[in-house]
Amino acid sequence: MTDQAVAPEVGRARLRKEDARLITGQTNWTDNIDVPGLLHLAVLRSPMAHARIERVDVSPALERPGVVAAFTGRDLAGELGSLPCAWPVTEDMVLPDHPPLALDEVRHAGDPVAVVAARDRYAAADALEAIEVDYEPLPPVLDLEEALAEDAPLVHADKGTNRAYVWPLRTGEDYASVRQRADVVIKRRYRQQRLIPNAMEPRAVVVAPLAASGEYTVYSATQIPHILRIMLSTVTGIPEHKLRVVAPDVGGGFGSKLQVYGEEALALAIARKLGRPVKWTESRSEGYLATHHGRGMIQDIELAATREGRLLGLKVDLLADMGAYLMLVTPGIPILGAFMYPGIYKMDAYEFTCTGVFTTRTPTDAYRGAGRPEATYAIERMMDELAAEVGLDPVEVRRRNWIRHEEFPYTTIAGLTYDSGHYEAATDKALALFGYDELRAEQRERDERGDPVRLGIGVSTYTEMCGLAPSRVLRDLRYGAGGWEAASIRMLPTGKVEVVTGTSPHGQGHVTSWSQIAADVLGVPFEDIEVLHGDTQTAPQGMDTYGSRSLAVGGAAVHRAAEKVVEKARKVAAHLLEANEDDLEFTNGVFSVKGSPEARKTIQEIAFETFTSHDVPDGMEPTLNAEHVHDPENFSYPHGTHLCAVEVDTETGQTRIRSYVCVDDVGRVINPMIVEGQVHGGLAQGIAQALYEEAVYDTEGNLVSGTMADYLVPSAADLPEFVTDRTETPASTNPLGVKGVGEAGTIASTPAVVNAIVDALRPLGVHDVPMPCTPERVWEAIRSAQSSGTAQKEAPA
Amino acid sequence: MTHISVTVDGTAYEDDVEPRLLLVHYLRDRLGLTGTPIGCDTSNCGTCTVELDGMSVKSCTVLAVQADGCEVTTVQGLARDGAWTPLQRAFHEQHALQCGYCTPGMIMAARDLLRENPRPGPGEVRKALEGNLCRCTGYQNIVRAVLAAAEETSASEERQNTQEVTA
Numbered sequence: 001m002t003d004q005a006v007a008p009e010v011g012r013a014r015l016r017k018e019d020a021r022l023i024t025g026q027t028n029w030t031d032n033i034d035v036p037g038l039l040h041l042a043v044l045r046s047p048m049a050h051a052r053i054e055r056v057d058v059s060p061a062l063e064r065p066g067v068v069a070a071f072t073g074r075d076l077a078g079e080l081g082s083l084p085c086a087w088p089v090t091e092d093m094v095l096p097d098h099p100p101l102a103l104d105e106v107r108h109a110g111d112p113v114a115v116v117a118a119r120d121r122y123a124a125a126d127a128l129e130a131i132e133v134d135y136e137p138l139p140p141v142l143d144l145e146e147a148l149a150e151d152a153p154l155v156h157a158d159k160g161t162n163r164a165y166v167w168p169l170r171t172g173e174d175y176a177s178v179r180q181r182a183d184v185v186i187k188r189r190y191r192q193q194r195l196i197p198n199a200m201e202p203r204a205v206v207v208a209p210l211a212a213s214g215e216y217t218v219y220s221a222t223q224i225p226h227i228l229r230i231m232l233s234t235v236t237g238i239p240e241h242k243l244r245v246v247a248p249d250v251g252g253g254f255g256s257k258l259q260v261y262g263e264e265a266l267a268l269a270i271a272r273k274l275g276r277p278v279k280w281t282e283s284r285s286e287g288y289l290a291t292h293h294g295r296g297m298i299q300d301i302e303l304a305a306t307r308e309g310r311l312l313g314l315k316v317d318l319l320a321d322m323g324a325y326l327m328l329v330t331p332g333i334p335i336l337g338a339f340m341y342p343g344i345y346k347m348d349a350y351e352f353t354c355t356g357v358f359t360t361r362t363p364t365d366a367y368r369g370a371g372r373p374e375a376t377y378a379i380e381r382m383m384d385e386l387a388a389e390v391g392l393d394p395v396e397v398r399r400r401n402w403i404r405h406e407e408f409p410y411t412t413i414a415g416l417t418y419d420s421g422h423y424e425a426a427t428d429k430a431l432a433l434f435g436y437d438e439l440r441a442e443q444r445e446r447d448e449r450g451d452p453v454r455l456g457i458g459v460s461t462y463t464e465m466c467g468l469a470p471s472r473v474l475r476d477l478r479y480g481a482g483g484w485e486a487a488s489i490r491m492l493p494t495g496k497v498e499v500v501t502g503t504s505p506h507g508q509g510h511v512t513s514w515s516q517i518a519a520d521v522l523g524v525p526f527e528d529i530e531v532l533h534g535d536t537q538t539a540p541q542g543m544d545t546y547g548s549r550s551l552a553v554g555g556a557a558v559h560r561a562a563e564k565v566v567e568k569a570r571k572v573a574a575h576l577l578e579a580n581e582d583d584l585e586f587t588n589g590v591f592s593v594k595g596s597p598e599a600r601k602t603i604q605e606i607a608f609e610t611f612t613s614h615d616v617p618d619g620m621e622p623t624l625n626a627e628h629v630h631d632p633e634n635f636s637y638p639h640g641t642h643l644c645a646v647e648v649d650t651e652t653g654q655t656r657i658r659s660y661v662c663v664d665d666v667g668r669v670i671n672p673m674i675v676e677g678q679v680h681g682g683l684a685q686g687i688a689q690a691l692y693e694e695a696v697y698d699t700e701g702n703l704v705s706g707t708m709a710d711y712l713v714p715s716a717a718d719l720p721e722f723v724t725d726r727t728e729t730p731a732s733t734n735p736l737g738v739k740g741v742g743e744a745g746t747i748a749s750t751p752a753v754v755n756a757i758v759d760a761l762r763p764l765g766v767h768d769v770p771m772p773c774t775p776e777r778v779w780e781a782i783r784s785a786q787s788s789g790t791a792q793k794e795a796p797a
Numbered sequence: 798m799t800h801i802s803v804t805v806d807g808t809a810y811e812d813d814v815e816p817r818l819l820l821v822h823y824l825r826d827r828l829g830l831t832g833t834p835i836g837c838d839t840s841n842c843g844t845c846t847v848e849l850d851g852m853s854v855k856s857c858t859v860l861a862v863q864a865d866g867c868e869v870t871t872v873q874g875l876a877r878d879g880a881w882t883p884l885q886r887a888f889h890e891q892h893a894l895q896c897g898y899c900t901p902g903m904i905m906a907a908r909d910l911l912r913e914n915p916r917p918g919p920g921e922v923r924k925a926l927e928g929n930l931c932r933c934t935g936y937q938n939i940v941r942a943v944l945a946a947a948e949e950t951s952a953s954e955e956r957q958n959t960q961e962v963t964a
Contacts (some may be wrong), residue, residue: 015889015890016889016892018889018891018897019894019897020889021887022830022882022894022897022900023872023885023888023894023897023900023904024872024873024875024876024881024885025830025831025832025833025871025872025873025901026873027831027832027834029831029834029898030836031825031831031835032825032831034829113936120826121822121826122815122817122818122822198932199896199898199932200836200842200844200896200898200899200930200931200932200933201834201836201896201898202835202836202837249897250896251834251896251897251898252895252896252898252933254932263859263953283837283838284836284837284838284839284842285837285838285839300844334867426848441862506896507895507896507897507933508895509895598800625839673892676890677891677892677895677933677934677938678895680934680935680936680937681895681933681934681935682935683934683935684932684934684935684936685932706837707837707838707839707841708837708839708841708842709839709841713841713842713930713932715923715927715929715930715936716922716923716924716926716927716929716931716936716939716940717923717924717926717927719936720934721919721937721940722935745935797859
């Protein structure tokens with residue numbers, strides 16, 4: 001047999017190994033898990049945004065059929081510490097206590113007050129209505145600016161302030177002096193509405209205790225089994241080595257399952273107290289109150305530029321809604337954005353301040369993009385404002401300011417070093433696919449004939465920092481952990497391969513992509529590889545999945561571990577083939593001696609040799625395994641150009657996306673099918689922020705959009721067909737050349753859509769429409785521009 | 798308690814159930830048929846879609862007692878002897894699922910569409926799946942999958958018809 005080059009796995013659109021059980025219903029969602037003797041938990045939640053708890057009496061609930069136990073916050077206070085915040089962004093950050101069950105005060109609608117354990121889920125839910133609670137209402141705190149006033153009511157009275165922290169960043173020249181020499185200064189206020197993440201699988205947790213040995217298995221619909229294990233240990237006092245955390249099949253996360261939730265701690269404490277297994281599954285409406293929200297910011301942005309449209313400086317003042325408590329990474333979310341406001345552009349001065357504000361609303365935390373979509377929205381909206389102000393095409397104003405491809409690596413004004421990128425190439429490709437010039441011509445023609453349905457074109461040339469993160473950078477940002485990822489590879493005696501990863505997929509297809517990576521390095525068939533994950537017993541080390549980190553950090557770890565396996569196998573092969581290591585070639589999984597190709601051993605044969613270990617080099621350990629823990633040297637910086645064409649009916653305010661084109665550069669691609677899927681899903685969520693979604697509270701602090709019937713998660717009928725393409729500029733800072741892709745679509749698309757809507761309406765005097773751009777808001781924006789007389793000309797009759 | 802007889806995925810069951818028990822909880826908690834998941838409590842998301850006597854229903858809006866005397870088909874009853882249906886194959890081949898939580902409901906809703914309209918256009922697919930939410934895929938590959946399954950099904954029917962004519 002001659003050695004034919006086997007096509008590399010990396011770059012192939014391999015169908016997913018994950019799919020078989022998912023399309024046949026043989027799944028293992030947390031709520032599917034049953035354990036003999038299982039009790040169901042139900043949580044009673046505050047109906048008020050802010051109140052003092054005068055009295056809680058759970059005893060009537062105990063009379064209800066099937067109820068085994070019921071607890072108040074006081075009952076469990078000795079068993080549970082405060083829920084953790086791992087990111088104290090400043091030394092003097094205000095960190096309030098966050099008991100898993102409220103003690104004296106409730107601070108948002110949905111704050112948990114009591115919990116019932118019963119023999120089935122209906123009995124548990126029924127018993128909640130028997131619990132008696134007396135609340136003394138306190139004033140809600142809802143407006144971010146009013147919350148900072150001297151005499152504002154306080155969310156946490158013992159802290160004396162609603163200001164959680166102030167986090168500044170000043171780089172480059174002094175902004176005030178740069179502003180003095182500017183021809184153009186533009187100031188805008190944008191609102192990032194609160195969003196509800198809406199992973200399709202609601203949260204759930206099952207705890208199975210082994211009372212005799214004090215061991216507990218926690219099954220949770222989580223993105224972070226490893227972090228959860230550490231944190232649950234600190235909250236409950238159960239030693240870490242007695243806790244096993246399993247993330248079974250997990251139905252989406254988008255950041256909402258990057259959290260240590262009260263219900264997870266409660267389930268563990270109650271299982272310990274009762275010595276029985278327990279399960280808690282949230283209903284969707286309960287999740288809207290109890291699962292963290294995303295976004296929720298007011299952005300005051302000022303941009304200084306020359307009349308030629310060259311950026312001089314940027315000043316950003318953020319008010320960030322923390323909600324009622326600081327959860328796992330709540331305070332850090334806007335800080336992730338701090339480095340992204342300058343986007344892909346060069347400038348001389350940058351000034352950023354973020355003030356974290358407590359309100360009596362559900363806590364905020366990571367939601368797909370986490371800080372970076374907000375930043376990208378602001379800068380990309382401002383670039384359009386600048387283009388309009390200086391009379392340039394929005395693409396041209398970007399060209400005048402972006403980092404040119406020959407300037408990489410480039411250290412930005414915010415202090416990040418972008419290793420690679422080619423904004424010109426991605427933009428040129430996108431413009432051609434979109435038919436930019438033709439659409440502009442059509443826009444002019446429709447404008448001239450006074451078409452009441454106006455065409456608008458929106459551009460967004462984004463980048464983002466992802467692949468979280470170099471551990472030393474996290475130290476400098478005062479984050480409580482590192483950003484590495486672990487992988488190990490076991491060559492089994494029969495030549496099959498187990499890849500163990502610390503990433504914890506919940507839809508991203510790691511089993512497939514990691515198989516492709518390992519297959520290429522080891523030279524074994526894709527089908528011979530299994531990937532194990534999401535269980536602290538089988539994958540004991542990991543930092544889990546979020547921040548578009550899994551491939552750039554975890555995939556790189558798999559790659560390096562596989563290289564270590566090959567290194568060891570090479571020594572064995574040299575020994576068995578009686579050759580020097582230097583004289584060996586390794587191709588397609590076969591070691592052969594240069595010049596005598598008949599002398600050969602496959603790596604799968606070597607796996608068996610190391611298993612028997614009858615004839616390995618002196619002193620070599622048996623078996624063929626390797627581990628690697630990869631700490632990235634830099635973030636990864638995917639980028640791209642997104643173009644959106646909308647038709648806005650000025651008579652109804654209705655927006656229709658006519659076409660959407662994006663060209664993303666996510667570096668080298670492992671599986672183009674999976675990458676395209678990630679982009680599609682990201683686009684849908686970004687477009688949803690622009691057009692549809694908002695967590696709405698009334699003046700009392702009730703969540704008005706409190707069910708899926710009131711919160712508009714878009715359906716297939718609400719979204720357009722996307723045209724996606726790629727350019728490929730490999731990352732220079734990881735061995736695979738890859739960049740993150742999970743959040744890119746969400747980060748890029750929101751400003752592309754809103755820019756398109758504003759572009760359609762700008763001649764009518766509109767320069768902003770607040771998100772979500774519902775027909776009512778669009779119509780209102782047109783009406784108020786007309787009545788204030790800012791239109792360049794009359795709106796069409 | 799009310800006595801019901803119901804056939805699910807070809808197996809006949811007799812049970813006493815509370816009149817308020819939802820069909821989806823009967824399937825999941827009583828029969829252990831956990832292939833049909835629950836995604837909301839307002840019948841918006843469609844993840845729990847099953848067939849009741851051949852019509853697609855959201856099993857969170859049907860009581861178990863209403864299924865008395867009926868045949869229920871869930872996603873677990875689709876494959877025959879390990880062979881997937883054209884829709885299941887198409888979902889796999891078109892990468893129409895990521896986390897897969899909405900997938901059982903999507904497949905069941907798409908079956909309903911293709912029964913009524915065997916050759917839908919993309920717009921018709923989007924409209925027909927309006928009651929089923931997905932948060933991962935942006936729907937594009939779901940639409941592709943349904944169109945591909947429609948094409949495959951009608952192509953194989955045409956082949957069959959041709960064979961019958963020539964036979």
